[in-house]
Structure formats: C-alpha cells, structure tokens
Amino acid sequence: MRQRVGIESLAVAVPHRYLDLEDLARARGVDPAKYTQGLGAKQMAVAEPGEDAAALAATAAKRLIENNSLDPANLGMLVVGTETGVDHSKAVASYVQGMLKLPRGMRTFDVQHACYGGTAGLMAAAEWIASGAAAGRSAIVIASDIARYELNSPGEPTQGGGAVALLVSAEPDLLELDFGMNGVFSMDVHDFWRPLGRREAVVDGHYSIACYLEALSGAYRGWRERAIAREMIRPKDLPSEQLARVVYHVPFCKMAKKAHAQVRRCDIEDTRGVTWNEALDAQEAPAMTASFEKQVASTLGLCAQVGNAYTASLYLGIAGLLEKEAAALEGERIGLFSYGSGCCGEFFSGVVGKKAAQKMAAAKLGNVLAQRERIRFDEYERVLKLPPGEPLQGIHAAPGTFRYCGSQDFRRVYAAG
Numbered sequence: 063m064r065q066r067v068g069i070e071s072l073a074v075a076v077p078h079r080y081l082d083l084e085d086l087a088r089a090r091g092v093d094p095a096k097y098t099q100g101l102g103a104k105q106m107a108v109a110e111p112g113e114d115a116a117a118l119a120a121t122a123a124k125r126l127i128e129n130n131s132l133d134p135a136n137l138g139m140l141v142v143g144t145e146t147g148v149d150h151s152k153a154v155a156s157y158v159q160g161m162l163k164l165p166r167g168m169r170t171f172d173v174q175h176a177c178y179g180g181t182a183g184l185m186a187a188a189e190w191i192a193s194g195a196a197a198g199r200s201a202i203v204i205a206s207d208i209a210r211y212e213l214n215s216p217g218e219p220t221q222g223g224g225a226v227a228l229l230v231s232a233e234p235d236l237l238e239l240d241f242g243m244n245g246v247f248s249m250d251v252h253d254f255w256r257p258l259g260r261r262e263a264v265v266d267g268h269y270s271i272a273c274y275l276e277a278l279s280g281a282y283r284g285w286r287e288r289a290i291a292r293e294m295i296r297p298k299d300l301p302s303e304q305l306a307r308v309v310y311h312v313p314f315c316k317m318a319k320k321a322h323a324q325v326r327r328c329d330i331e332d333t334r335g336v337t338w339n340e341a342l343d344a345q346e347a348p349a350m351t352a353s354f355e356k357q358v359a360s361t362l363g364l365c366a367q368v369g370n371a372y373t374a375s376l377y378l379g380i381a382g383l384l385e386k387e388a389a390a391l392e393g394e395r396i397g398l399f400s401y402g403s404g405c406c407g408e409f410f411s412g413v414v415g416k417k418a419a420q421k422m423a424a425a426k427l428g429n430v431l432a433q434r435e436r437i438r439f440d441e442y443e444r445v446l447k448l449p450p451g452e453p454l455q456g457i458h459a460a461p462g463t464f465r466y467c468g469s470q471d472f473r474r475v476y477a478a479g
C-alpha cells in the first residue's frame with residue numbers, strides 16, 4: 063500500500079499592518095478599479111523592518127506547534143522556503159530553530175527559488191517521509207516572504223507579505239497529497255529576480271505573466287497525464303473540471319483567472335484536437351467564467367487581504383479555501399499550482415482530509431486577520447523608505463510573535479513577545 067503523506071495542519075502569520083489598495087490608487091493618481099478589478103487586489107500587508115521573513119516564519123511555526131500541541135521531539139526536519147532571506151549564508155531555518163528553542167536532532171535548511179521555494183520544501187519533506195527515512199517523524203515546512211517592488215512602479219500594488227507553516231506528516235488530516243503525480247516545468251528566464259544587494263525585486267511584469275502561463279501549461283499537462291494513467295481523472299470531458307477546486311499561486315488575484323483560463327485552454331485543445339483562436343475564446347467565455355466562479359473564486363479571499371507573499375501565496379490560498387470550505391470539501395480532490403520565477407512551476411493535487419475543518423478551526427485565521435491595523439498612505443511610504451534592516455524604535459513584539467530588533471556585531475537579534 064502506498065504511504066499516506068501530506069499536510070496535517072497549518073498556521074499563518076502576517077504583518078500586523080496593511081494598506082488599502084484604493085488608498086494607494088488615489089495617492090498614485092490611478093483609477094482604483096485598475097487595482098481592485100484589473101489586478102483583483104483589495105489590501106496588501108505592509109511589513110515593518112522588524113517583521114522580516116525569519117520573524118514571520120517563527121511566529122507561524124510557534125502558532126503551528128501551540129495550536130496543535132505538537133511535541134517538538136517528534137520533528138526531524140525544518141525547512142524554510144523564502145526568497146527574502148536575512149543573510150547570504152545563515153539559514154532562516156536556523157533562526158527559527160533558535161527562536162523556538164527546537165531540539166537539535168533535526169535537519170534544518172532553506173530553499174530559494176523565487177516563489178517556488180516553499181513547494182520545493184514541501185516536496186522534499188513529503189518524499190523524506192514517503193521514503194521511510196523519516197522513521198515516523200514529521201517535518202515543519204514554512205513558506206515566508208516579504209514582497210517588495212520599487213515605490214511608484216507597476217509592481218507596487220502587488221506587494222504584501224506573510225508566512226504559512228505546514229506540518230508535513232504521514233497523518234495528512236488536512237490534505238493528503240497525491241504522491242508522485244506532480245507535473246513540473248522549468249526553464250532559465252529573467253522574468254523576475256533580485257540581484258545581490260537589492261531589497262526590491264527587478265521584474266519584467268508582462269513577460270513574467272507569459273512565463274507563468276507557459277510553466278503552468280507544461281506542469282498541468284504533466285500532472286494530467288499521470289492522473290489519467292492512475293485513473294484518478296477520466297480522460298474524457300474536461301479533466302480539470304474533475305477537480306473540486308484549483309488553487310493557484312497568485313502574485314495578484316487576477317492571475318488566478320488567467321491561470322484557470324490557460325488550464326481550460328490546454329484541456330480543450332488536447333481533448334478536442336483544436337487550436338485556440340478568437341472565435342473559440344468568445345464561444346468558451348461563459349463556461350470559463352462559470353468554471354472560475356465554481357472552482358477558483360473561493361480560494362482568493364485571504365490572498366486579496368494579504369497581497370503577494372511570494373512562497374507563501376499558494377499556501378495562503380489553501381488556508382483561505384479550507385477556512386471557508388473544509389467541511390464541504392472533505393474527501394474531494396483539489397488541484398494546486400506553484401510558480402517561481404526564473405523559473406519552475408509544479409502542478410500537484412491532494413484530497414481534503416476528514417479532520418480538515420477541525421484543523422482549520424485550530425488555525426484561528428479570523429484572529430490572525432482581526433489583529434491587523436489599517437495604515438494611511440503616508441505611513442506606508444515612510445515605512446517603505448526606512449533603511450534596510452532598520453527596526454522601528456519603541457515597538458515591541460506583540461504577545462505570541464517574534465520581531466527582529468537590531469544587529470550586534472552583525473548578529474541578528476530577535477525579541478519574543
């Protein structure tokens with residue numbers, strides 16, 4: 063019998079302040095509808111320098127451990143997927159291990175591959191467990207990032223930040239992965255990158271969308287081939303319609319609409335033997351909209367409030383979906399697409415577990431968002447103009463959270479609230 067493996071539970075941490083996108087649009091002289099409808103964004107998290115990727119990762123992992131009464135002695139691996147690490151050498155995972163005082167008999171490492179690092183970490187952990195090497199132990203995989211672009215640039219409304227900590231184990235109460243069914247696609251491109259020494263990403267925005275869609279097509283087709291071979295999906299009808307929901311990596315929420323349209327185009331071209339054209343596009347538009355509303359819309363709620371969180375984006379989508387629909391989706395298969403610029407894309411799937419609703423109740427997502435504070439545009443701009451690494455003075459870590467509070471002899475110091 064195949065080893066069961068997947069996500070047993072999750073926890074989320076987000077910066078404690080956010081900017082409303084309509085406020086940003088007004089300040090920049092842009093029609094707010096461009097951001098809210100054109101990009102599908104409502105709010106974006108604004109991380110202060112004290113809320114770096116390590117502090118957010120540790121806060122999410124602390125919640126995961128406490129909310130689920132985990133015994134740290136049963137952990138054998140701690141992986142952080144991030145593209146906004148805090149040191150050229152030292153792993154964020156080591157900082158997290160230190161902040162949480164986790165046992166020393168575990169493997170700790172980071173994975174960097176733009177927004178794909180969290181998924182690479184999840185698969186490394188799942189394969190470690192499925193191989194038997196874990197010998198009954200579990201892994202914590204954390205996706206944690208701060209998305210930053212230049213002020214006044216096209217990327218500005220697609221910022222944000224957050225962390226999602228996943229407990230990966232052989233008891234996948236939240237989501238059992240369809241092990242070995244993943245489809246992957248990678249190529250060497252410059253669509254988005256962050257040269258050494260730069261805090262803000264360099265991005266060729268429209269090209270990055272094209273790369274995302276190319277990677278999605280390749281990864282989805284790979285997954286579909288394996289899913290059909292294993293008779294998990296029927297080759298007739300539209301294979302993607304047999305997934306109860308599809309969660310996409312969303313640098314901005316409207317991307318999910320473009321992505322879902324691409325998946326349906328792949329299905330229609332391949333199952334009907336046609337080539338996509340404008341007439342087909344118009345003919346398929348109503349079905350496309352209906353399918354988006356049914357399979358994708360409910361995955362976007364949390365992402366629209368947090369903005370882009372790079373590696374954490376897909377996992378915020380899963381958290382937001384299961385927060386709302388875990389009970390209804392019990393036993394249903396959902397599709398997942400992870401994309402990291404540079405680039406690598408992975409399409410995979412899993413079945414929502416019987417205890418998913420209970421696990422999501424433990425994650426207390428409502429509390430996480432309720433503690434946030436809306437800030438004005440001038441405060442947002444002030445925070446983003448602070449020198450790199452400079453923590454805000456006089457603000458302490460809130461109870462249950464961690465904060466970067468300065469460096470001594472180049473050693474980063476974190477405070478626990």
Ligand code: COA
Nearest residue numbers: 093095096099100101216217220265267268270271274313
């Ligand atoms: N009302 C409603 N919609 C409007 C609008 C208005 N007043 N003005 C523009 N829009 C729509 C556009 O039609 C477009 O929709 P479409 O993509 O469905 O055609 C959307 O808003 C964005 O407008 P666009 O002119 O393309 O925006 P932009 O050139 O300023 O930049 C990005 C958009 C996404 C390229 C930019 O935000 C970016 O670079 N982001 C970071 C990179 C990224 O997220 N990449 C994704 C893959 S990883």
